[in-house]
Amino acid sequence: MDLLSVLSFVLLLSAAQGAAVRGKAPQQDWGYVDVRSNAHMFWWLYYAEHYTQVPLVMWLQGGPGASGCGFGNFEEIGPYDTLFHDRNTTWLKAASLLFVDNPVGTGFSYTTDEGAYARNVSTVSDDMMVLLKTFFSSKTDFQTTPFYIFSESYGGKMAAVISLALHEAIQAGTIKCNFKGVALGDSWISxxxxxxxxxxxxxxxxxxxxxxxxxxxxxxxxxxxxxxxxxxxxxxxxxxxxxxxxxxxxxxxxxxxxxxxxxxxxxxxxxxxxxxxxxxxxxxxxxxxxHQGDLLFELMNGPVRKLLRVIPDDVIWGSQAKNVFSAMAGDFMKPVVDVVDKLLHANINVTVYNGQLDLIVDTVGQKNWVKKLSWQKIDQFRNLMWTPLHMCPQCTETAAFHKTYENFAFFWILKAGHMIPSDQGDVALKMLRMIINQE
Structure with missing residues (x-):
């Protein structure tokens, strides 16, 4: 994507939302990967200003059927909000960002056959391996960049299975990637x-x-x-x-x-x-x-699709979301605690983070499945005292609690519900920096 196209994208979105462009537009790229026959997955990449010197973070939304390229991007951690105002707490300050609309049929991803929807996280993971193999093969600058997967809600369940498959693919030499860890936010693990x-x-x-x-x-x-x-x-x-x-x-x-x-x-x-x-x-x-409010729906199906220029005419952002959700109905209640265990045993960095005010995946339930882990160091983790997190050395208000033992960490985010980056953007950005070792 050339600079003129990027600037045009920014200017058109700005005009459409009645906001002035402030600051330098980030370099971006996007496209489709055909992950299976009749299954086409959309991705959107924002480059950090010094992208060779910072990690790459892939964000996976929940649902299933909620769009990372839409909701995660414009409502939570991307550089702009739905009114196209600069987001002061964008994660682009700390890392390049890769949004993926998955499972297939989510957001701008689409299928051309009813039988192509994923029905379990195994298929979701297989599809993501195709996408990541294609991505890292074409974006060779990112092959040695520290790569993290962050997630929210059902996206965490998918992220756990995807992370294990990615680790195995790297070990087998089929994907070249510097995978550093996974973060499970308010995630539907158990x-x-x-x-x-x-x-x-x-x-x-x-x-x-x-x-x-x-x-x-x-x-x-x-x-x-x-x-x-x-x-x-x-x-x-x-x-x-x-x-x-x-x-x-x-x-x-x-x-x-x-x-x-x-x-x-x-x-x-x-x-x-x-x-x-x-x-x-x-x-x-x-x-x-x-995750598909009117403003976001109009933004994605209006100025965004016009500037992306790769969305097929008959594909409407979010139009297949209900099919995605229904197809996964038999998978919803299946736990993946054993997958998290395998990640920890493989020495992969795993972070759990949860909002204090969330109910659908409340912190009590998260702590209960953590107790079921068979990881040999879980007792040492559980016996640790947590540490209060303050936003600055002089700050007295507690923003969160956290503790880490070797490759396992847990963050309790106060005054936040299910969507932590939306509710507590400053705290979420600080947590990101801590996880990727910038603080």
Whole structure:
């Protein structure tokens, strides 16, 4: 992408959003990789100012079906927000950024065959290996650059499996890459540990009474029974029913920030349509559609697609998201704690970070699956005292707590919900710098 195209991109986006361009536009590149027949994955790269001297971070969004190139880019860590104002806490200050719309069908990624949607994280990982092999083969400057995978929500589940596959590909010599570690943000690593912790967490925060707690725990136990018996699609349906109960007894608490109300209530399917289709649709509206707000939808399908110039005419950003979500329904409740264990045993750096106010993947549930790790050094990690994190030497307010033992770290981010970079951008950027050894 030449400088004129980059400047044109910045100017058009700026004009479209009524904002003035401030500062130097970052160098960018983007494109498609055909990861399978009828499956086309979109990526978008921002170069840091001195990109050969800083790491490369790949960001994976959740959902599944939420767009990293859209939401992660413009709502969380990219250089501009949806109004095209400069983001003061962009992660581009510390690293080059690679956004990927995955699984296939997410964002600007698309399929031309209904059978091409991924149905499990294994296929998601296989697709990403094709993309990364193509990326690092063509972007040879990045082959020796420290490479990290950061993620959020369901993106963390995908990131864990992708990280293990990438490590194995590097060992086999099929991908040339300097992989340094993975960070799992509010990640769906052990779904049942999250679901089982909702009731006690909400009760402790005065958002459930005793009767509500009993009902939510009863529903969560049914989810657990389905998981234990291997009925994962049934477990997904029961998970959705449990969320309904939580909202009923909490007056519609926001699963992504317990201090607020659920903003998606008006968009959800009517409750009278209680069927398997209803429960999957309900989860989609709660956990993926929220990443496709009107402003972002207009931005991505308007000035962004016009300047990218590679998006097929019949591809609408986000139009296949519900198909992506539905195709993965049988995978939702499957844990990947064993994959995290394998990463730690392989001496790969693993960081878990979580927002204090998140419910869907609350910190209590995260700590519970960490206790299940068989990594031989987990007891040493658990016995460590955490350290308070302050934003400056003179600052007295605690922004987070953290602790690290060898290749495993955990960050507890205070006053943040599910989307930590949106809620606490300064803290998220500082955490990034600590993980990539810039602080």
């Amino acid at each position: 779904p049942i540990d999250s679901v089982l912790s909702w009731g006690p967490y909400l009760y402790s925060m005065s958002l459930l009474d005793e009767q509500g707690l009993a009902k939510v725990q009863e529903a969560a136990a049914a989810v657990q029974d389905a998981v234990k018996s291997g009925e994962f699609e049934r477990a997904t349906e029961l998970w959705s029913k449990t969320e309904d109960l939580v909202e009923e007894f909490t007056d519609d608490v926001n699963f992504y920030n317990i201090l607020t109300k659920n903003p998606m209530m008006l968009a959800k399917p009517e409750k009278r349509q209680q069927s398997s289709i209803y429960y999957i649709s309900r989860l989609f509206y709660s956990h993926t559609l929220r």
